[in-house]
Amino acid sequence: xxxxxxxxxxxxxxxxxxxxxxxxxxxxxxxxxxxxxxxxxxxxxxxxxxxxxxxxxxxxxxxxxxxxxxxxxxxxxxxxxxxxxxxxxxxxxxxxxxxxxxxxxxxxxxxxxxxxxxxxxxxxxxxxxxxxxxxxxxxxxxxxxxxxxxxxxxxxxxxxxxxxxxxxxxxxxxxxxxxxxxxxxxxxxxxxxxxxxxxxxxxxxxxxxxxxxxxxxxxxxxxxxxxxxxxxxxxxxxxxxxxxxxxxxxxxxxxxxxxxxxxxxxxxxxxxxxxxxxxxxxxxxxxxxxxxxxxxxxxxxxxxxxxxxxxxxxxxxxxxxxxxxxxxxxxxxxxxxxxxxxxxxxxxxxxxxxxxxxxxxxxxxxxxxxxxxxxxxxxxxxxxxxxxxxxxxxxxxxxxxxxxxxxxxxxxxxxxxxxxxxxxxxxxxxxxxxxxxxxxxxxxxxxxxxxxxxxxxxxxxxxxxxxxxxxxxxxxxxxxxxxxxxxxxxxxxxxxxxxxxxxxxxxxxxxxxxxxxxxxxxxxxxxxxxxxxxxxxxxxxxxxxxxxxxxxxxxxxxxxxxxxxxxxxxxxxxxxxxxxxxxxxxxxxxxxxxxxxxxxxxxxxxxxxxxxxxxxxxxxxxxxxxxxxxxxxxxxxxxxxxxxxxxxxxxxxxxxxxxxxxxxxxxxxxxxxxxxxxxxxxxxxxxxxxxxxxxxxxxxxxxxxx
Numbered sequence: 208x209x210x211x212x213x214x215x216x217x218x219x220x221x222x223x224x225x226x227x228x229x230x231x232x233x234x235x236x237x238x239x240x241x242x243x244x245x246x247x248x249x250x251x252x253x254x255x256x257x258x259x260x261x262x263x264x265x266x267x268x269x270x271x272x273x274x275x276x277x278x279x280x281x282x283x284x285x286x287x288x289x290x291x292x293x294x295x296x297x298x299x300x301x302x303x304x305x306x307x308x309x310x311x312x313x314x315x316x317x318x319x320x321x322x323x324x325x326x327x328x329x330x331x332x333x334x335x336x337x338x339x340x341x342x343x344x345x346x347x348x349x350x351x352x353x354x355x356x357x358x359x360x361x362x363x364x365x366x367x368x369x370x371x372x373x374x375x376x377x378x379x380x381x382x383x384x385x386x387x388x389x390x391x392x393x394x395x396x397x398x399x400x401x402x403x404x405x406x407x408x409x410x411x412x413x414x415x416x417x418x419x420x421x422x423x424x425x426x427x428x429x430x431x432x433x434x435x436x437x438x439x440x441x442x443x444x445x446x447x448x449x450x451x452x453x454x455x456x457x458x459x460x461x462x463x464x465x466x467x468x469x470x471x472x473x474x475x476x477x478x479x480x481x482x483x484x485x486x487x488x489x490x491x492x493x494x495x496x497x498x499x500x501x502x503x504x505x506x507x508x509x510x511x512x513x514x515x516x517x518x519x520x521x522x523x524x525x526x527x528x529x530x531x532x533x534x535x536x537x538x539x540x541x542x543x544x545x546x547x548x549x550x551x552x553x554x555x556x557x558x559x560x561x562x563x564x565x566x567x568x569x570x571x572x573x574x575x576x577x578x579x580x581x582x583x584x585x586x587x588x589x590x591x592x593x594x595x596x597x598x599x600x601x602x603x604x605x606x607x608x609x610x611x612x613x614x615x616x617x618x619x620x621x622x623x624x625x626x627x628x629x630x631x632x633x634x635x636x637x638x639x640x641x642x643x644x645x646x647x648x649x650x651x652x653x654x655x656x657x658x659x660x661x662x663x664x665x666x667x668x669x670x671x672x673x674x675x676x677x678x679x680x681x682x683x684x685x686x687x688x689x690x691x692x693x694x695x696x697x698x699x700x701x702x703x704x705x706x707x708x709x710x711x712x713x714x715x716x717x718x719x720x721x722x723x724x725x726x727x728x729x730x731x732x733x734x735x736x737x738x739x740x741x742x743x744x745x746x747x748x749x750x751x752x753x754x755x756x757x758x759x760x761x762x763x764x765x766x767x768x769x770x771x772x773x774x775x776x777x778x779x780x781x782x783x784x785x786x787x788x789x790x791x792x793x794x795x796x797x798x799x800x801x802x803x804x805x806x807x808x809x810x811x812x813x814x815x816x817x818x819x820x821x822x823x824x825x826x827x828x829x830x831x832x833x834x835x836x837x838x839x840x841x842x843x844x845x846x847x848x849x850x851x852x853x854x855x856x857x858x859x860x861x862x863x864x865x866x867x868x869x870x871x872x873x874x875x876x877x878x879x880x881x882x883x884x885x886x887x888x889x890x891x892x893x894x895x896x897x898x899x900x901x902x903x904x905x906x907x908x909x910x911x912x913x
Contacts, residue, residue: 258461291417298421332418344411366390425443579625630644632704646696650693744781759791795891819865863886
């Protein structure tokens with residue numbers, strides 16, 4: 208029978224008739240007179256529904272998992288008001304017949320609370336209404352209002368954080384879409400909760416008005432129309448009115464409590480009961496001090512000694528048990544529990560003496576290494592909620608997709624020589640970057656358009672050098688409302704690692720990786736790969752060309768074009784530098800696309816012909832060119848840096864267009880001196896792209912220092 212009932216409910220839900228039928232039933236309760244038995248059943252159902260809603264709010268780990276709560280709150284409020292209207296009609300029409308005229312539920316609640324004293328009953332009802340209206344509903348409404356405002360203000364910052372994680376490779380497109388949907392749902396939820404709280408508040412006001420109307424109207428009808436004695440009329444209608452009010456206000460208070468619990472909690476992987484116990488009793492010091500204070504109060508003469516001393520004993524016992532449990536949980540590891548022979552110097556020395564040295568004792572150099580201080584170990588330990596491993600996996604996946612080859616695994620180890628919160632990134636065993644993070648805090652990064660300042664530890668983003676502030680986790684939403692991009696410590700490390708790997712990609716590609724790329728291409732183009740290696744070029748030359756491309760920021764995803772170009776030109780040239788020029792020209796469309804997007808016009812900076820001839824003669828060793836003046840390279844860098852800044856200030860990429868023979872030399876010269884400058888040769892620009900010269904650097908201009 209139960210399964211059949213649930214099946215009917217599911218059928219109604221699928222057909223879309225459930226909500227309309229419920230609303231029609233609510234309207235019918237307000238119009239059609241209802242028998243006392245039906246009122247009893249509906250009042251009982253209303254109480255059960257309120258309890259279920261409150262308990263679901265308690266056991267829901269995240270508020271967004273109960274998105275339908277505002278709608279359910281509205282329907283429950285309408286149900287309660289409809290029952291109030293139906294019971295008011297019965298009380299006023301049939302109240303003169305006795306206290307059971309409106310059903311047994313109303314009579315039972317009225318008799319239990321009134322207890323023969325109608326003034327006490329009215330006072331208790333008013334107190335319940337005040338608690339619901341002034342305390343619970345008003346507080347929950349204010350929290351919902353503030354949460355809605357902060358959530359809406361934080362939308363831009365959260366979107367920027369999602370875009371930053373996506374660009375850094377910490378998440379993929381699917382995860383980014385889900386997080387954007389979650390941000391949108393969060394704003395909708397708190398906005399709806401802000402409005403739904405007004406329903407509950409209005410319901411509390413309606414409860415007071417209904418009480419007054421029922422009492423005054425019932426006395427008038429009982430005395431004037433039915434000729435009841437004033438005392439009997441007062442007794443009957445007071446009992447019915449108070450019972451009716453209590454039956455409505457108790458579910459209303461339960462629902463208001465559920466709404467307050469939902470808007471005051473934060474997202475957590477546990478239900479509320481477990482979260483409260485975990486956080487409230489995590490520190491035994493609080494219980495111990497409370498036990499001492501209660502014990503002192505319990506020995507004061509005249510105080511209720513039994514009550515105070517009993518509670519003090521319970522609190523002291525709980526503090527002792529929690530402290531003992533924390534010790535046994537591994538916070539203080541006893542020597543008897545540590546059975547690892549590697550930590551025993553004597554055992555280690557004995558084992559070293561018993562075996563000879565071998566090649567196994569020579570540790571290999573890690574291609575990508577990450578060393579962390581002992582304070583950052585929780586970021587790596589999944590058992591402690593660490594997210595760094597999953598973030599690094601996302602970084603590797605994104606970089607592998609962008610670059611065109613599988614980025615090697617990151618070897619993570621702890622290093623006691625580092626400060627507790629420091630980490631170091633190494634490539635082929637050589638440290639290339641080092642920084643510090645603060646676990647448990649958030650890094651608020653200033654993208655350049657924030658609306659205020661934050662209280663915290665001033666620092667710089669280790670990946671890109673932007674101004675940033677370490678803030679407490681509770682300030683995250685506030686910082687996002689001000690325009691900051693807020694990330695946790697794991698994301699900071701992963702983003703820095705991503706930036707370092709992108710800078711050193713040419714050092715990560717070796718013979719093994721190049722051979723794997725050729726093997727994968729051979730599955731679809733076996734003849735092409737066979738003609739290239741080893742018939743035309745040795746593998747070492749192919750590796751060097753691929754490394755040159757990666758060193759200049761060019762992905763090697765299009766291996767077919769690369770291999771075809773090498774096979775075509777490999778018979779005439781064996782120099783990797785010359786072959787790299789040919790491959791770049793073949794990949795010109797992709798290179799320009801990555802720089803300029805879909806814009807048909809490419810704005811460029813050029814060198815005038817006299818300066819180009821001077822540079823060409825210099826790098827080719829031509830004595831007639833006049834030689835390379837001292838300081839010319841420095842002045843050339845400054846002139847190009849000024850032109851690049853003007854170009855980027857206009858919202859366009861900075862591109863230097865030069866002769867093919869100069870491109871590689873200028874690229875190396877400007878790589879670290881002028882950030883963001885792309886050096887292209889004339890042959891790398893596709894024929895369908897228009898070139899517009901925005902600046903020209905001449906010999907006289909360089910000679911005069913720009």
